[in-house]
Amino acid sequence: xxxxxxxxxxxxxxxxxxxxxxxxxxxxxxxxxxxxxxxxxxxxxxxxxxxxxxxxxxxxxxxxxxxxxxxxxxxxxxxxxxxxxxxxxxxxxxxxxxxxxxxxxxxxxxxxxxxxxxxxxxxxxxxxxxxxxxxxxxxxxxxxxxxxxxxxxxxxxxxxxxxxxxxxxxxxxxxxxxxxxxxxxxxxxxxxxxxxxxxxxxxxxxxxxxxxxxxxxxxxxxxxxxxxxxxxxxxxxxxxxxxxxxxxxxxxxxxxxxxxxxxxxxxxxxxxxxxxxxxxxxxxxxxxxxxxxxxxxxxxxxxxxxxxxxxxxxxxxxxxxxxxxxxxxxxxxxxxxxxxxxxxxxxxxxxxxxxxxxxxxxxxxxxxxxxxxxxxxxxxxxxxxxxxxxxxxxxxxxx
Amino acid sequence: xxxxxxxxxxxxxxxxxxxxxxxxxxxxxxxxxxxxxxxxxxxxxxxxxxxxxxxxxxxxxxxxxxxxxxxxxxxxxxxxxxxxxxxxxxxxxxxxxxxxxxxxxxxxxxxxxxxxxxxxxxxxxxxxxxxxxxxxxxxxxxxxxxxxxxxxxxxxxxxxxxxxxxxxxxxxxxxxxxxxxxxxxxxxxxxxxxxxxxxxxxxxxxxxxxxxxxxxxxxxxxxxxxxxxxxxxxxxxxxxxxxxxxxxxxxxxxxxxxxxxxxxxxxxxxxxxxxxxxxxxxxxxxxxxxxxxxxxxxxxxxxxxxxxxxxxxxxxxxxxxxxxxxxxxxxxxxxxxxxxxxxxxxxxxxxxxxxxxxxxxxxxxxxxxxxxxxxxxxxxxxxxxxxxxxxxxxxxxxxxxxxxxxxxxxxxxxxxxxxxxxxxxxxxxxxxxxxxxxxxxxxxxxxxxxxxxxxxxxxxxxxxxxxxxxxxxxxxxxx
Numbered sequence: 001x002x003x004x005x006x007x008x009x010x011x012x013x014x015x016x017x018x019x020x021x022x023x024x025x026x027x028x029x030x031x032x033x034x035x036x037x038x039x040x041x042x043x044x045x046x047x048x049x050x051x052x053x054x055x056x057x058x059x060x061x062x063x064x065x066x067x068x069x070x071x072x073x074x075x076x077x078x079x080x081x082x083x084x085x086x087x088x089x090x091x092x093x094x095x096x097x098x099x100x101x102x103x104x105x106x107x108x109x110x111x112x113x114x115x116x117x118x119x120x121x122x123x124x125x126x127x128x129x130x131x132x133x134x135x136x137x138x139x140x141x142x143x144x145x146x147x148x149x150x151x152x153x154x155x156x157x158x159x160x161x162x163x164x165x166x167x168x169x170x171x172x173x174x175x176x177x178x179x180x181x182x183x184x185x186x187x188x189x190x191x192x193x194x195x196x197x198x199x200x201x202x203x204x205x206x207x208x209x210x211x212x213x214x215x216x217x218x219x220x221x222x223x224x225x226x227x228x229x230x231x232x233x234x235x236x237x238x239x240x241x242x243x244x245x246x247x248x249x250x251x252x253x254x255x256x257x258x259x260x261x262x263x264x265x266x267x268x269x270x271x272x273x274x275x276x277x278x279x280x281x282x283x284x285x286x287x288x289x290x291x292x293x294x295x296x297x298x299x300x301x302x303x304x305x306x307x308x309x310x311x312x313x314x315x316x317x318x319x320x321x322x323x324x325x326x327x328x329x330x331x332x333x334x335x336x337x338x339x340x341x342x343x344x345x346x347x348x349x350x351x352x353x354x355x356x357x358x359x360x361x362x363x364x365x366x367x368x369x370x371x372x373x374x375x376x377x378x379x380x381x382x383x384x385x386x387x388x389x390x391x392x393x394x395x396x397x398x399x
Numbered sequence: 400x401x402x403x404x405x406x407x408x409x410x411x412x413x414x415x416x417x418x419x420x421x422x423x424x425x426x427x428x429x430x431x432x433x434x435x436x437x438x439x440x441x442x443x444x445x446x447x448x449x450x451x452x453x454x455x456x457x458x459x460x461x462x463x464x465x466x467x468x469x470x471x472x473x474x475x476x477x478x479x480x481x482x483x484x485x486x487x488x489x490x491x492x493x494x495x496x497x498x499x500x501x502x503x504x505x506x507x508x509x510x511x512x513x514x515x516x517x518x519x520x521x522x523x524x525x526x527x528x529x530x531x532x533x534x535x536x537x538x539x540x541x542x543x544x545x546x547x548x549x550x551x552x553x554x555x556x557x558x559x560x561x562x563x564x565x566x567x568x569x570x571x572x573x574x575x576x577x578x579x580x581x582x583x584x585x586x587x588x589x590x591x592x593x594x595x596x597x598x599x600x601x602x603x604x605x606x607x608x609x610x611x612x613x614x615x616x617x618x619x620x621x622x623x624x625x626x627x628x629x630x631x632x633x634x635x636x637x638x639x640x641x642x643x644x645x646x647x648x649x650x651x652x653x654x655x656x657x658x659x660x661x662x663x664x665x666x667x668x669x670x671x672x673x674x675x676x677x678x679x680x681x682x683x684x685x686x687x688x689x690x691x692x693x694x695x696x697x698x699x700x701x702x703x704x705x706x707x708x709x710x711x712x713x714x715x716x717x718x719x720x721x722x723x724x725x726x727x728x729x730x731x732x733x734x735x736x737x738x739x740x741x742x743x744x745x746x747x748x749x750x751x752x753x754x755x756x757x758x759x760x761x762x763x764x765x766x767x768x769x770x771x772x773x774x775x776x777x778x779x780x781x782x783x784x785x786x787x788x789x790x791x792x793x794x795x796x797x798x799x800x801x802x803x804x805x806x807x808x809x810x811x812x813x814x815x816x817x818x819x820x821x822x823x824x825x826x827x828x829x830x831x832x833x834x835x836x837x838x839x840x841x842x843x844x845x846x847x848x849x850x851x852x853x854x855x856x857x858x859x860x861x862x863x864x865x866x867x868x869x870x871x872x873x874x875x876x877x878x
Contacts, residue, residue, distance in 0.1 A: 118737075119735065120735055120736055120737055121734065121735045121736060121804065122736065122804055124736075124737055127740070129743035129745070129746055130740075130742065130743060130746055131742055131743070131746040131747040131749070131750045131753075131754050132739075132741075132742030132747065132754070132850065132858035132859075132860060133750065133753065133754050133770065133860050135814070135826050135827075136739060136805055136806070136812070136828075136850075137800075137802055137805060137812075137814050137826070138736075138802055138804040138805045140802070140804060141800050141801075141802035141804065141805060141812070141814055144800040144802075145798055145800055145816070148798065148839075149798060152839075198801070198803060199803055199804055200800055200801065200802045200803060200804060201800035201801055201802075245776065247776045249816070249824065249826050250768055250769055250776065250823075250824050250825075251776065251824060252797065252818050252822070252824045254824075256798060
């Protein structure tokens, strides 16, 4: 893939993230105001210092005025970005490019989603006028194809597969219990997870991420200016985004055990960041654990485990908070829910917090041990037809 | 042979039966014994008509193409909008072939089929019959569709006569929009019908120069069951020639019923046999048919299920509450999910070959794209595709899931990824299936269904169902 990347050209100098949850008392406007204020405060800048804005939301508003109206932004460019579940990451990616291009000095990427106001269970995606023939599958049903396919391909017994899925949910809830910003801040016993009522295929309620409201924002500047704002900036090493040809559902050779889009975007990101061995080089990863089998497959697609072995690594605790490569140390979508536009930036918030050693009781040991890079990953769509985003950020500029 | 006659026929009985004793089990009385056929939650008279018509056209053989479709029902899915055009489209008929509805009364079905029988045309009768909970119409009704292909090419049965006796009297009626019919006192109808039957039967026999003893099979069909039972004696017909009217096993399927019984007779009749069809509906219509030598060869090559095979392969454990829900008499709490929005007419018209005919595209390498695509997945070539109809191609389940969250009138939704024989992968819903019995590798066939209705627009599309294997309908349990 022919992307040049912008390694170490821009840096994050401030981040904000609201608590995620059922915010019956806070509107989209409130969440945007709270996240942007925290980010501005974190970078030590005022709203007037921001030259341009990228707003990610899938369904909580249209146009840049969704942001400029509540914040009273004074005639500045605000770009509204939508790219399914990678919406927040897309706002961040495009904001970074604007700074790298030299067009602006200081920009904000902000994501928001207010999902709970709809009153519906699960995610509701608006669609243009249609002929009624498209699949009506819900997201859990679409992702539920992964589990039996993976189990069959690698000879995992269905009950053992359920244990693997349970272990992923258990781990992420355990991490989320340590995070004051998470929607769910309680450890969940494995037995409760494993026996939860079925939603789709083998997926129980606890195999699915929640539905919540939230917002997160980042302030981005040129790398050479970063130390004017903070002693500990986080540099952007790689930004990769792939939109798949969506051929999985029509291609008999697609076997529902991988996201081709993730493989491609990860390869691209590692090339941009100069990473040869992601498992060894990364301090941590925030990945799109929308459903537990998704996280399992991602461990292989992102190169954290050999094909067919991620399930063993999961059971062995490789991706636990204390493991070799902590995955979703903040609790992931499992603990935060998935306010679409906000999730990608929420992941960056955790990278920022961990790489700066500010994560308190959930601080991962790998940072103190000298690892300086973290990965975030989002995907939107479903197996065989999705968009995928991978970023790598780091606390040190490369030599 | 140059006489126009039946060159193919197809009966469609829905998968489900209601055990009539289930009605008394719930309501404390009523119901009676035996079974009635029940159209599933995703079927209506149009979708069932499509299923019957597909079978009839397949049975008529390669190259059969009717000049027109005549459709009749007492329970039309649409008024104003023609329902026969949906059948027309699902069969992939050319635009110059006509499509006409004859809807409302049971008698319309007789007329529609009579017109279709004058040339190379397709006649389809389809009905969903029910009544208010606990009533006789609910227990005694049935759901079925029958299609007959008429033509000159080796007909298996030709019409040799007929007569009608029409009278205006109000025995059974229904105001448009009402969920159930009303009926006058039973004795009144009986006394109104029997003289009319005598008149029409006598006229038909005389016109065909036949005696009652020349009849090999007598079919008497009418929603007035008591009057229908009295017809053979009133008309001097040999009771031994009166065929089982199937009401014990499937109920009375209204406008489709006489054709269902005729299909059952044709399933077993020898050549040179004479069949009388006597239909009681606001008067009496009599049609006389004679089977030809072609019927034996037809039966040999036919690859569609017989009426009896469909009666044998069924699910009889439908619970009464589900039956009431499907027919709209029991309003159940919906899931907290948005209802789907209505299909929009312009995109539906643009994709109508796909939506109604399941026509995809095949690129130059043979790769089948479902839905149809302009750009080849493998080669990137643009507009180098040919259309390929998948509706009649068997497929195998590649994988599946049970979606307990999705909106459905009959949850949970079973969704499958199926691979068609000869290429083409398709993700669709399954129907007529036990969710616990689905297995990867199961064989399936496509069936035309009504997915949902929003704002009065019916969303018709294709689903997969366990394949008919050999001479019985599969149950989806094969591994």
